[in-house]
Amino acid sequence: MRRVTFRLPAAEKEDLLDALMPLLPAGVRERPLGDGRVELATLAPPARELLEAATGRPLEDWVEETVPADWRVRRARFGGGAYVVGGRLHVRSPWDPPAADGQIDLVLERAGGGFGSGSHPTTRMSLALLLDLAPAGGAADLGCGLGTLAIAAARLGWAPVVGVDRMGGAVAAARTNGARNGVDVEWRETDLESAPVPLAELLLVNAPPPVHARVADALADASLPHAIVASGLVAAELPAAAVRYAAAGWTVAAALEEEGWTAVRLERDGA
Amino acid sequence: MREDVLDPDRAAAAGSAFGQLAGRLPAGGLLLASSRLVEIGARATVLLAPGLFRLDLTPQEETLGVLTRPLTRDPVRWQADQSAWDGYRDAGGGLVPLELRGRFELADGPLTVAVRVLSLADSDAGAVHFAARAELR
Numbered sequence: 001m002r003r004v005t006f007r008l009p010a011a012e013k014e015d016l017l018d019a020l021m022p023l024l025p026a027g028v029r030e031r032p033l034g035d036g037r038v039e040l041a042t043l044a045p046p047a048r049e050l051l052e053a054a055t056g057r058p059l060e061d062w063v064e065e066t067v068p069a070d071w072r073v074r075r076a077r078f079g080g081g082a083y084v085v086g087g088r089l090h091v092r093s094p095w096d097p098p099a100a101d102g103q104i105d106l107v108l109e110r111a112g113g114g115f116g117s118g119s120h121p122t123t124r125m126s127l128a129l130l131l132d133l134a135p136a137g138g139a140a141d142l143g144c145g146l147g148t149l150a151i152a153a154a155r156l157g158w159a160p161v162v163g164v165d166r167m168g169g170a171v172a173a174a175r176t177n178g179a180r181n182g183v184d185v186e187w188r189e190t191d192l193e194s195a196p197v198p199l200a201e202l203l204l205v206n207a208p209p210p211v212h213a214r215v216a217d218a219l220a221d222a223s224l225p226h227a228i229v230a231s232g233l234v235a236a237e238l239p240a241a242a243v244r245y246a247a248a249g250w251t252v253a254a255a256l257e258e259e260g261w262t263a264v265r266l267e268r269d270g271a
Numbered sequence: 272m273r274e275d276v277l278d279p280d281r282a283a284a285a286g287s288a289f290g291q292l293a294g295r296l297p298a299g300g301l302l303l304a305s306s307r308l309v310e311i312g313a314r315a316t317v318l319l320a321p322g323l324f325r326l327d328l329t330p331q332e333e334t335l336g337v338l339t340r341p342l343t344r345d346p347v348r349w350q351a352d353q354s355a356w357d358g359y360r361d362a363g364g365g366l367v368p369l370e371l372r373g374r375f376e377l378a379d380g381p382l383t384v385a386v387r388v389l390s391l392a393d394s395d396a397g398a399v400h401f402a403a404r405a406e407l408r
Contacts, residue, residue, distance in 0.1 A: 027315030
């Protein structure tokens with residue numbers, strides 16, 4: 001398979017893409033270069049002359065190479081599926097290159113319909129808020145999906161850690177991911193709509209609003225948790241969730257927002 | 272102006288490299304249709320209405336980047352049906368289309384656009400199938 005990269009001035013990129021995008025059968029992958037330019041990579045494009053005629057200018061640093069057709073092999077070489085959170089956590093698929101030295105490498109395979117591979121803002125923001133907390137006891141990941149938050153908590157030193165989800169396929173995937181990352185986490189298939197809410201020193205709740213309502217109701221008069229990271233909410237859903245948590249004595253201490261989604265760290269009133 | 276942007280021949284020619292089809296709607300207007308297989312992490316054009324807009328999609332594992340790129344200086348406003356936002360990652364299956372509605376204020380009158388995109392992720396292929404259509408009136 002033929003892979004081509006070339007570079008465009010970042011300031012003119014979108015105008016030039018107006019001419020290029022309809023001509024590129026595999027689309028483009030973009031990589032900012034930090035020098036005011038963007039590198040674009042594409043597969044099996046038409047001839048360079050045709051693209052340069054469409055843009056009306058030379059395409060700088062044009063490089064062609066033959067690459068394997070299998071996307072996993074290409075991912076292992078070129079990356080593109082990893083996310084770094086707070087400079088410390090490197091979240092990737094098994095097919096992406098490993099983390100740089102000094103970073104905690106979280107390797108997660110998406111399977112079983114589970115959520116939380118790191119490509120979604122709620123996962124990344126939850127991880128960022130988790131990094132702000134010093135490990136101080138156990139953690140419960142409520143709606144664990146692929147297990148990302150539970151695995152991260154365990155890698156950061158929280159113990160014991162439990163992860164629950166109502167989807168059996170997600171729990172199975174989380175269990176596999178946990179083993180892959182060498183962490184000791186108890187995984188359970190639990191429907192939080194009806195089952196008791198597991199409590200721990202830290203609650204990680206990246207889940208839809210009904211789960212937050214159920215968790216908030218479980219906090220009244222409970223000695224645990226000591227901290228909560230809550231996400232899975234679009235910004236407009238936060239006020240209602242915050243009112244529910246406030247009724248249980250919890251206040252928003254920090255908030256992040258990205259692409260319309262929000263994540264918050266909650267602490268007890270007066271803490 | 273309006274006749275130009277509703278011209279099927281112009282739209283089909285502009286999107287010929289990615290197989291876009293174009294035709295007149297029975298009650299007047301322009302229909303655009305295309306299907307694309309896009310690798311996770313790549314940004315690809317799925318619909319192109321020359322002189323009006325281009326729709327680029329960037330599938331990620333759990334999110335979908337949506338860019339409506341204006342190709343005119345005329346005012347335009349886009350709205351997304353919020354109930355369809357989760358369709359892309361609906362673990363329960365079921366094809367829920369992404370729906371966008373646009374309104375262009377052209378010099379010779381308003382023009383509305385209704386876009387629907389169905390997506391089907393194939394994790395083994397590392398890609399997402401998109402079937403897209405737009406009705407311009």
